[in-house]
Amino acid sequence: MERDVIVREVGPRDGLQLVATVLPTATKLAWIRAEAAAGVSEIEVCSFVPPKVVPQFGDAKDVAAGALAIPNILVTALVPNIKGAELGFAAGVHKLNYVLSVSQTHNQKNVRRTREQSLADLAEIVRLRNSEPRYENVLIGCGLSTSFGCSLEGHVPARETLSVMEQVLALGVDEITLADTVGYGAPGQVREIFKAALQLAGGLPLVAHFHDTRGLGLANAHAALEEGCRRFDASLAGLGGCPFAPGATGNIVTEDLIFLLEAEGLKTGIDLPALGEVRAIVEQALPGEAMHGTILKAGLPKGFVAATPRLAAE
Numbered sequence: 001m002e003r004d005v006i007v008r009e010v011g012p013r014d015g016l017q018l019v020a021t022v023l024p025t026a027t028k029l030a031w032i033r034a035e036a037a038a039g040v041s042e043i044e045v046c047s048f049v050p051p052k053v054v055p056q057f058g059d060a061k062d063v064a065a066g067a068l069a070i071p072n073i074l075v076t077a078l079v080p081n082i083k084g085a086e087l088g089f090a091a092g093v094h095k096l097n098y099v100l101s102v103s104q105t106h107n108q109k110n111v112r113r114t115r116e117q118s119l120a121d122l123a124e125i126v127r128l129r130n131s132e133p134r135y136e137n138v139l140i141g142c143g144l145s146t147s148f149g150c151s152l153e154g155h156v157p158a159r160e161t162l163s164v165m166e167q168v169l170a171l172g173v174d175e176i177t178l179a180d181t182v183g184y185g186a187p188g189q190v191r192e193i194f195k196a197a198l199q200l201a202g203g204l205p206l207v208a209h210f211h212d213t214r215g216l217g218l219a220n221a222h223a224a225l226e227e228g229c230r231r232f233d234a235s236l237a238g239l240g241g242c243p244f245a246p247g248a249t250g251n252i253v254t255e256d257l258i259f260l261l262e263a264e265g266l267k268t269g270i271d272l273p274a275l276g277e278v279r280a281i282v283e284q285a286l287p288g289e290a291m292h293g294t295i296l297k298a299g300l301p302k303g304f305v306a307a308t309p310r311l312a313a314e
């Protein structure tokens with residue numbers, strides 16, 4: 001499948017961590033399977049954290065195993081520390097997404113150690129991957145939380161985000177995600193940071209992860225897109241939030257992001273009406289949970305043709 005942009009679904013991880021209902025493993029897998037069938041090529045399926053911290057992920061190992069049996073998806077798991085990474089390696093997921101925060105205070109709250117300790121642990125995880133032949137094909141990504149601001153510290157200077165990114169790059173990761181964990185980012189700032197970050201990355205995959213907490217999620221995604229970013233995280237129905245970031249809410253809505261990208265003439269490989277069927281599965285499984293997003297409620301514009309450059313369409 002030829003794609004101009006890669007959209008990673010993070011709903012089963014980011015989307016579920018704030019949801020009170022613990023979804024049965026089979027429901028999570030039905031969701032993941034339906035997204036794969038809709039053409040989603042990468043899904044963050046779980047988080048390897050202690051179940052007493054986030055009960056939702058008590059079945060992480062089983063979800064990972066079930067997801068790995070689904071063809072044509074890259075299975076990613078979030079890991080906050082070495083212990084989580086060891087569980088992720090053992091589970092056989094294709095990619096570990098390690099997370100640390102640019103903001104020291106958020107890092108302390110989220111993973112209970114300093115940023116320097118988090119960087120040292122990441123170095124150890126990369127070393128483990130590189131020294132164990134059975135792990136050699138596991139990709140290691142690193143998400144930088146609070147890259148655009150922090151609800152505990154406030155403003156996060158761009159140079160701070162870029163400096164942490166440089167330190168992470170030097171450790172030999174395969175991908176970096178810049179995350180607006182609390183929805184503080186604005187398009188001009190996103191432009192500035194992505195312009196510099198894409199240069200720093202030098203071709204290494206760089207992912208944009210926006211939350212729509214203050215309504216600028218899609219505007220920020222478009223700003224990153226215009227700077228050349230071609231990888232985005234999003235959550236079905238905009239579920240999500242960080243339990244250790246006060247006031248955080250959901251990610252940008254996968255369905256609305258797909259509409260934006262396809263309307264801009266970019267192929268995502270994802271079928272929007274099929275995502276409507278996935279929404280139905282999740283809506284039924286999470287009664288009372290707010291389902292965000294407008295495109296599948298309003299319907300596609302009359303005569304809409306996905307991923308058609310404007311001039312060709314006229």
Ligand code: ZN
Nearest residue numbers: 014179181209
């Ligand atoms: Zn997030």
